[in-house]
Amino acid sequence: MAVVESGDSGAVVQPTSSPTSQDSDDQKSRIELGDEEGLYSKIGSHPEGSDGGESYKREMRELQELFSKLNPMAAEFVPPSLSKQANAGSFFPGAGNVPLEVNAYGNDNGGFRRKKSFGQGKRRMNARTSMAQRDDVIRRTVYVSDLDQQVTEEQLAGLFVSCGQQVVDCRICGDPNSVLRFAFIEFTDEEGAMTALNLSGTMLGFYPVKVLPSKTAIAPVNPTFLPRTEDEREMCARTIYCTNIDKKVTQSDVKIFFESFCGEVLRLRLLGDYQHSTHIAFVEFVMAESAIAALNCSGVVLGSLPIRVSPSKTPVRPRSPRHPMH
Template identity: 80%
Template sequence: MIRRTVYVSDIDQLVTEEQLASLFLNCGQVVDCRVCGDPNSILRFAFIEFTDEESARAAVSLSGTMLGYYPLRVLPSKTAIAPVNPTSLPRSEDEREMCSRTIYCTNIDKKLTQADVKHFFESICGEVHRLRLLGDYQHSTRIAFVEFAVAESAIAALSCSGVILGALPIRVSPSKTPVRARSSPRSP
């Protein structure tokens, strides 16, 4: 597990877990992405776990990539993913409430569209407020953050883990971060 994990530091405070996971999808399938540290500081770091060691080795080559205003530092991790520090995420009561309505879904068949994924969850769990499908067609699977209108729908969605969607069994877990609206560039 440790060899499938990378440690990322120097993360800009406006960069979200979603943006970070999206960047590392180019290396392979992301199993988990945890941003840690003070959300108001540039001293944030993350652990990103992949399905295989080869993807983690490829991720190290992204060291120096600009994400936000700082180049990321990517190293092989010396530890497996640590539990989320509850003080670092989310940043407000509204975001805590948003997290309770959001799921993180992996192993999504790349043939599926955002509309397909939304329809699947709405037909079983209830109204989807926002959905971000991440990944590209070069990789065998994609990931999604799905925010429902109510927390009960997100709880219901957790029971969809293992359900075949397209040709693959999806994996669903509670999201540790809210699906934030895409932020506009910082004003000086």
């Protein structure tokens, strides 16, 4: 407000105070970023007023200018309560003390509930880890063919051990009554498998063996599933174990695939569940030679995935008939 005084010298307009500086200071105090009350009072103010809404428009322009000065790349604000948890080890190590995004949503009670995708991401991580481990085992494994009928697993492993290689596992496969016998040998490291390739052509028994890089790993075996009779051991020689089968592929598709490339299938068991992203199968052929030919199908795409084929150490036993419930 201004006071108008009358005098001999004429009318003098004299300000009673410094409204400009006071108003500006008051204005700054109300729009200061840290002053939540002033900020929220602006947001909650009603647009209608005696000045036709001009004050509201002015305040909105001030808010717009205020928000335009915010830095979207600034570090995330962490409340002190969460900072204490961070010091207790809730943040990931090696992140430069910068909190990483937590896989959770806040609720109205101040608590957190985990995203449903957390378990799925964990399963994907486990699948990738398992696949990487399997590939590492394959690189440490060699395929040996043209084995003499009389050669045992101990003798075959001894051939590579005598050359300075450390053998983890050795498995001879194929019909014991056929000359078409082969083996898989796993070493402790990839260098051992590479060195073993130099033994290709070495005489073992009456035949020179062939040593090649393997396309499959030696699958672990549950002892309870091992063949118990001579007939079951003969069945194993005609059976292959197939993994990484697309879930969209049916049992009929698997049978047609192997019969097209390898030979007649006698028995087939396709297995899978909701926890795994792929299926597995045990395929028993009529002839042992067909099972050997099926090993060359490892890496061939069936459906949308490359399958893995290895010799089976367990027979495909017929399902026991189910007794009706009374």
